[in-house]
Amino acid sequence: AQTVTQSQPEMSVQEAETVTLSCTYDTSESNYYLFWYKQPPSRQMILVIRQEAYKQQNATENRFSVNFQKAAKSFSLKISDSQLGDTAMYFCAFSIGGSQGNLIFGKGTKLSVKP
Amino acid sequence: GAVVSQHPSRVICKSGTSVKIECRSLDFQATTMFWYRQFPKQSLMLMATSNEGSKATYEQGVEKDKFLINHASLTLSTLTVTSAHPEDSSFYICSARDNRVMNTEAFFGQGTRLTVV
Numbered sequence: 001a002q003t004v005t006q007s008q009p010e011m012s013v014q015e016a017e018t019v020t021l022s023c024t025y026d027t028s029e030s031n032y033y034l035f036w037y038k039q040p041p042s043r044q045m046i047l048v049i050r051q052e053a054y055k056q057q058n059a060t061e062n063r064f065s066v067n068f069q070k071a072a073k074s075f076s077l078k079i080s081d082s083q084l085g086d087t088a089m090y091f092c093a094f095s096i097g098g099s100q101g102n103l104i105f106g107k108g109t110k111l112s113v114k115p
Numbered sequence: 116g117a118v119v120s121q122h123p124s125r126v127i128c129k130s131g132t133s134v135k136i137e138c139r140s141l142d143f144q145a146t147t148m149f150w151y152r153q154f155p156k157q158s159l160m161l162m163a164t165s166n167e168g169s170k171a172t173y174e175q176g177v178e179k180d181k182f183l184i185n186h187a188s189l190t191l192s193t194l195t196v197t198s199a200h201p202e203d204s205s206f207y208i209c210s211a212r213d214n215r216v217m218n219t220e221a222f223f224g225q226g227t228r229l230t231v232v
Contacts (some may be wrong), residue, residue, distance in 0.1 A: 042225075043208075045223035105158040
């Protein structure tokens with residue numbers, strides 16, 4: 001069975017600074033996807049970034065980047081130049097390759113960006 | 116990105132009644148839809164996966180007779196909570212994807228907050 005672990009229930013960061021959210025996972029699959037989702041107070045799930053396991057290069061999306069360590073089964077999210085609008089719950093998620101919808105979520109990290 | 120519309124956003128119902136939640140893909144064909152449940156301050160838990168024209172596949176511990184899922188078209192899936200009880204109060208979220216399109220993600224609806232009184 002696949003599991004996703006987020007060990008930081010809450011994090012805070014000053015506006016314009018950088019913060020890293022941790023995620024580890026466990027699977028015996030070789031083909032899978034990893035995701036970071038953002039859930040603001042509106043509770044709409046927003047995809048932040050996605051990483052295919054077969055790609056060695058870390059995914060980046062503007063201020064968001066990941067550090068994907070496949071051997072260590074680690075998938076951390078770095079947010080640079082944090083903005084007040086980044087305040088939200090962040091969920092790390094896993095899906096087996098090909099499905100990309102049957103998501104297994106971690107418990108989430110509540111990120112607060114302080115002015 | 117693609118749009119998934121979920122309706123209603125909030126519903127309050129009396130104990131013992133049934134509630135239907137709709138999930139529509141507005142600009143793509145959703146061959147597969149997923150239904151999640153999220154308790155307050157907790158993560159999302161997959162309840163079931165539905166493929167258009169087929170019976171839904173339920174996760175372990177989810178009562179299929181209580182949570183009826185219908186996915187009769189490529190743009191609409193419904194979740195009916197039958198004989199609702201206060202413990203069914205939760206936030207329900209659907210997501211949808213087109214399995215025929217390679218490398219595409221699943222898109223989420225806005226969620227439905229169900230309160231059973």
